[in-house]
Amino acid sequence: METNWTQVGVLADIPQKGSRVLNSKDGDVAVFRTSKDEVFALFDQCPHKKGPLSQGIVYDKRVACPLHNWVIDLGSGEATGPDEGCTRSFATKVEDGVVFIAL
Amino acid sequence: MKEKLVLIGNGMAGMRTLEELLKLAPDKYQISVFGDEPYGNYNRIMLSPVLAGEKTINDIMINDLQWYEDNDVTLYSGQRVSKIDRIKRRVMTDDGLVVEYDRLLLATGSKPFMLPLPGADLPGVISFRDIADVDTMIDTAKSHNKAVVIGGGLLGLEAANGLMIQGMDVTVVHISDTLMNMQLDKTASDMMLNELKGKGLKFLMQHESATIEGKDRVERLTFKDGSHVDADLLVMAVGVRPNATLAQSAGIHCKRGIVVDDTMQTFDPRVYAVGECVQHRGSTFGLVAPLFEQAKVCANHLAQMGIARYMGSVTSTKLKVTGIDLFSAGNFIGDDDSDDLVFKDAARFVYKKLVIKNDQLIGAVLYGDTVDSAWYFQLMRDGTDVSSIRENMLFGQHHLGDSGHGASNAVDGLPDEAEICGCNGVCKGDIVQAISKHNLFTLDEVKAHTKASASCGSCTGLVEQLLASTLGSDFNDTPSKKAICGCTGMTHNEVKTAITEQQLKTIAEVMQALEWQNPDGCHSCRPALNYYLLSTWPNEYVDDQQSRFINERVHANIQKDGTYSVIPRIWGGVTNPRELRAIADISDKYNVPTVKITGGQRIDLLGIKKDDLPKMWADLSEAGFVSGHAYGKSLRTVKTCVGSEWCRFGTQDSTGLGIKVEKMTWGSWTPHKFKIAVSGCPRNCAEATIKDFGIVCVDSGYELHVGGNGGIKVRATDFLCKVKTEEEAMHYCAAFMQLYREDGHYLERTAPWIERVGLKSVQAQIVDDEANRNQLAQRFYDSQKNAQNDPWAEEVAKQPQKYIPIKQVG
Numbered sequence: 001m002e003t004n005w006t007q008v009g010v011l012a013d014i015p016q017k018g019s020r021v022l023n024s025k026d027g028d029v030a031v032f033r034t035s036k037d038e039v040f041a042l043f044d045q046c047p048h049k050k051g052p053l054s055q056g057i058v059y060d061k062r063v064a065c066p067l068h069n070w071v072i073d074l075g076s077g078e079a080t081g082p083d084e085g086c087t088r089s090f091a092t093k094v095e096d097g098v099v100f101i102a103l
Numbered sequence: 104m105k106e107k108l109v110l111i112g113n114g115m116a117g118m119r120t121l122e123e124l125l126k127l128a129p130d131k132y133q134i135s136v137f138g139d140e141p142y143g144n145y146n147r148i149m150l151s152p153v154l155a156g157e158k159t160i161n162d163i164m165i166n167d168l169q170w171y172e173d174n175d176v177t178l179y180s181g182q183r184v185s186k187i188d189r190i191k192r193r194v195m196t197d198d199g200l201v202v203e204y205d206r207l208l209l210a211t212g213s214k215p216f217m218l219p220l221p222g223a224d225l226p227g228v229i230s231f232r233d234i235a236d237v238d239t240m241i242d243t244a245k246s247h248n249k250a251v252v253i254g255g256g257l258l259g260l261e262a263a264n265g266l267m268i269q270g271m272d273v274t275v276v277h278i279s280d281t282l283m284n285m286q287l288d289k290t291a292s293d294m295m296l297n298e299l300k301g302k303g304l305k306f307l308m309q310h311e312s313a314t315i316e317g318k319d320r321v322e323r324l325t326f327k328d329g330s331h332v333d334a335d336l337l338v339m340a341v342g343v344r345p346n347a348t349l350a351q352s353a354g355i356h357c358k359r360g361i362v363v364d365d366t367m368q369t370f371d372p373r374v375y376a377v378g379e380c381v382q383h384r385g386s387t388f389g390l391v392a393p394l395f396e397q398a399k400v401c402a403n404h405l406a407q408m409g410i411a412r413y414m415g416s417v418t419s420t421k422l423k424v425t426g427i428d429l430f431s432a433g434n435f436i437g438d439d440d441s442d443d444l445v446f447k448d449a450a451r452f453v454y455k456k457l458v459i460k461n462d463q464l465i466g467a468v469l470y471g472d473t474v475d476s477a478w479y480f481q482l483m484r485d486g487t488d489v490s491s492i493r494e495n496m497l498f499g500q501h502h503l504g505d506s507g508h509g510a511s512n513a514v515d516g517l518p519d520e521a522e523i524c525g526c527n528g529v530c531k532g533d534i535v536q537a538i539s540k541h542n543l544f545t546l547d548e549v550k551a552h553t554k555a556s557a558s559c560g561s562c563t564g565l566v567e568q569l570l571a572s573t574l575g576s577d578f579n580d581t582p583s584k585k586a587i588c589g590c591t592g593m594t595h596n597e598v599k600t601a602i603t604e605q606q607l608k609t610i611a612e613v614m615q616a617l618e619w620q621n622p623d624g625c626h627s628c629r630p631a632l633n634y635y636l637l638s639t640w641p642n643e644y645v646d647d648q649q650s651r652f653i654n655e656r657v658h659a660n661i662q663k664d665g666t667y668s669v670i671p672r673i674w675g676g677v678t679n680p681r682e683l684r685a686i687a688d689i690s691d692k693y694n695v696p697t698v699k700i701t702g703g704q705r706i707d708l709l710g711i712k713k714d715d716l717p718k719m720w721a722d723l724s725e726a727g728f729v730s731g732h733a734y735g736k737s738l739r740t741v742k743t744c745v746g747s748e749w750c751r752f753g754t755q756d757s758t759g760l761g762i763k764v765e766k767m768t769w770g771s772w773t774p775h776k777f778k779i780a781v782s783g784c785p786r787n788c789a790e791a792t793i794k795d796f797g798i799v800c801v802d803s804g805y806e807l808h809v810g811g812n813g814g815i816k817v818r819a820t821d822f823l824c825k826v827k828t829e830e831e832a833m834h835y836c837a838a839f840m841q842l843y844r845e846d847g848h849y850l851e852r853t854a855p856w857i858e859r860v861g862l863k864s865v866q867a868q869i870v871d872d873e874a875n876r877n878q879l880a881q882r883f884y885d886s887q888k889n890a891q892n893d894p895w896a897e898e899v900a901k902q903p904q905k906y907i908p909i910k911q912v913g
């Protein structure tokens with residue numbers, strides 16, 4: 001099946017080591033940009049108690065949830081370390097500085 | 104091709120080094136491990152609970168065989184290395200197996216010392232060191248009755264206790280009149296002797312063994328004085344010697360143990376050594392906490408990061424005998440220049456002794472009541488000046504309070520279902536179980552696995568006690584040196600010094616110069632570095648937004664549902680109808696669900712959506728409000744009382760002074776939040792004596808108080824000094840805040856900071872030294888020049904896009 005890419009916006013609008021939110025009808029999606037300009041997208045709810053991951057501190061390919069500091073892997077959406085839980089992740093791509101995600 | 108690393112000694116120190124190494128450089132080496140014992144690596148200190156029937160061998164495995172497979176480490180278990188050829192760089196086992204190395208790690212542990220008595224080779228005479236010994240003890244207990252343990256030290260007593268629980272009639276033979284004479288003084292020993300006798304153990308003190316007799320196996324032990332005691336089993340627990348024979352035979356420089364430098368390297372640069380087999384700066388080791396520090400350092404060098412140093416450790420001991428509460432650390436005997444503080448209540452079996460020298464705590468023995476052991480130990484490690492707390496310190500830290508726990512919190516006495524962590528609802532039983540099940544050794548590991556003490560931290564002391572009583576000695580990660588986080592081995596102080604000395608001006612520069620292990624750092628170190636750079640280069644450094652917690656990034660407090668709260672500054676808690684009307688109108692406009700008076704004399708608007716923040720701020724700015732920084736590690740509130748303007752007792756204008764102080768200090772970033780209050784008379788209605796900086800007005804001037812807080816651990820302030828005028832009060836306030844900003848660790852509030860450095864040193868720099876006070880205050884004023892821009896107005900003007908979604912779809 002053909003992937004259905006949704007255009008998000010330009011890469012420059014997302015801060016490095018930061019994130020912006022995409023409102024969708026199924027809920028918010030956090031779109032992250034790492035220090036190396038990789039882009040990841042996760043459902044904007046922490047597997048712990050639904051904290052907005054988009055508001056966390058980003059490092060490597062991880063984000064620390066702003067509510068209780070669970071550390072979530074940006075690629076898989078899984079909690080790292082002894083914590084257990086997983087949030088939905090979405091495929092992303094960047095073309096000519098424009099970010100797309102597969103919703 | 105990968106380099107080859109060979110580890111000799113499959114025990115606690117060696118394997119911990121490998122685990123640390125694999126974290127740093129997982130693919131650097133092809134690793135082989137030789138172990139004399141036919142198992143994976145197990146937790147040797149848990150042999151005592153195994154003997155006491157509280158645990159099984161399976162419970163105490165740290166690295167089982169599967170672990171070696173999963174990590175691609177070749178284990179030669181049950182194989183003893185008998186030769187090292189340093190020229191050809193290879194090791195050889197008893198069975199003739201040969202393995203080559205590029206680097207060699209020796210971790211051969213120690214050997215129990217066996218008294219060279221006639222008959223010591225009889226069956227039934229054993230030591231207490233490994234699983235085989237424990238198996239022999241448990242087997243013997245099934246068919247025999249009388250056990251004798253030579254040695255009334257830590258190990259001997261744990262052996263005796265275990266054998267007694269296994270049903271044997273046990274006598275402990277000790278050469279001196281003091282049990283555990285390496286850890287206890289005579290008084291504590293006598294108390295313990297009484298309690299252990301009460302449990303059913305027998306003691307022969309001041310008895311010197313002469314011969315062991317028996318036909319096919321041991322039957323009795325006779326003493327120099329001619330008397331004897333019957334024995335079906337004889338356990339020698341008279342100390343250990345570093346096991347350095349193998350190293351010695353290979354020509355590696357050894358004294359009592361294998362001699363290593365601060366990088367854990369032996370005299371052969373390809374050969375490292377860690378654990379009980381080493382001798383470092385003249386010391387040998389017998390507890391695991393320092394060995395784990397060595398492991399960290401050694402791994403760092405094996406990974407060729409080359410920055411860590413092992414500088415020796417202060418250790419503390421606990422006896423793992425259920426029901427006996429004992430703690431000892433440092434030099435507890437003292438010398439001619441030291442003073443003892445002693446407390447003794449024989450009826451309650453409580454004894455405490457603190458040894459103080461040059462205003463520092465250098466040793467402690469606690470018996471019966473060990474609640475404050477972690478605190479005393481911290482004071483020792485930090486070298487805190489204790490002169491100002493000396494008169495009360497024997498009674499413990501409970502003048503600081505401990506919300507929800509109170510003063511009587513000896514964890515050993517608590518039932519399993521007692522709640523230890525109030526934030527996350529974690530019980531004692533959960534923690535103890537996690538410690539044994541996952542083989543946890545450090546506070547951080549317990550935090551990660553159980554969440555206990557991972558939130559507000561008020562139960563940290565209790566969790567540390569549980570670690571200590573479960574494991575038998577202090578395991579607080581790196582006792583002498585606490586690294587900022589896992590990204591570096593450096594402490595807060597070392598990083599701060601490097602920033603100034605090496606003129607490091609950005610986070611990237613710091614991370615590069617100090618060889619950070621993760622290029623991006625993490626959520627612990629980045630906010631700390633951002634703060635240190637900001638406070639060191641106040642008018643130069645460009646704040647890094649992405650290194651701030653969300654609250655500081657969006658200038659509002661995130662709530663559990665992802666909405667925010669907004670608290671405008673209300674100078675000194677004084678407002679007026681116009682301001683109140685503006686707040687009311689704005690609340691209506693944005694449908695604010697909750698409007699609440701805070702504990703800080705201001706008004707909180709709760710439940711604001713992120714998109715609404717900039718709009719609301721614009722309206723607040725328009726009405727003349729600036730941010731209250733209720734979210735920041737910065738000046739929070741200046742609480743005041745009505746003071747002389749209205750109150751019949753008021754001595755000075757506390758309200759007016761509070762407003763002036765708030766106008767001077769707002770907008771300043773601090774290591775942790777900073778709260779001020781001004782009360783108009785000693786009735787102290789503004790609660791100035793539980794603030795970071797408190798002013799209590801009196802008829803003749805202003806009393807200045809510092810280092811207090813309400814909150815998690817209530818701490819009343821220390822009295823700093825008294826001044827005559829408002830101007831002086833403000834000047835001292837600026838100097839004090841600046842000293843704290845320069846000296847405090849990130850996330851260390853003034854209370855723990857003052858307890859770390861001692862009130863005396865703060866007074867010396869602020870009260871006694873006028874020039875220094877002026878310089879500190881001047882630096883504060885200078886850095887305030889660029890700090891007092893309202894962040895709300897700035898955000899509205901510069902970055903409104905930060906608060907809105909990038910796009911809406913569907």
Ligand code: SRM
Binds near residue numbers: 700815
């Ligand atoms: C709003 C307020 C409660 C209220 O409704 O009254 C409040 C709310 C919070 N406090 Fe507080 N504290 C508030 C006054 C206090 C006080 C009373 C005071 O300031 O006189 C204290 C005890 C005094 C003290 O700090 O010494 C207090 C001790 C704490 C502590 C424990 C601090 C400590 O050192 O032990 C924390 C936790 C922390 O900072 O790490 C905390 C943390 C918090 C946080 C920020 C928790 C968080 O991270 O989300 C809460 C934010 C809720 C929000 O979004 O508004 N709050 N908090 C008060 C705001 C005052 C203001 O106008 O700015």
Ligand SMILES: Cc1cc2nc3c(=O)[nH]c(=O)nc-3n(C[C@H](O)[C@H](O)[C@H](O)COP(=O)(O)OP(=O)(O)OC[C@H]3O[C@@H](n4cnc5c(N)ncnc54)[C@H](O)[C@@H]3O)c2cc1C
Binds near residue numbers: 147
């Ligand atoms: C019963 C008991 C209770 C204890 N309780 C505590 C406590 O409460 N708190 C505390 O801090 N410490 C305690 N200790 C001390 C602690 O266990 C030791 O400090 C720690 O185990 C030392 O670690 P290590 O790696 O240096 O040596 P070990 O753990 O002894 O490991 C060395 C290993 O090397 C192997 N080996 C030696 N030579 C060779 C060779 N040539 N070839 C192959 N293998 C070899 C040995 O068989 C051994 O397995 C206790 C010890 C015992 C025995």
Ligand code: SF4
């Ligand atoms: S406002 Fe303070 S006391 Fe109340 S729940 Fe939040 S942090 Fe705890």
Ligand code: FES
Binds near residue numbers: 047050066069
């Ligand atoms: S909601 Fe994310 S850590 Fe709790």
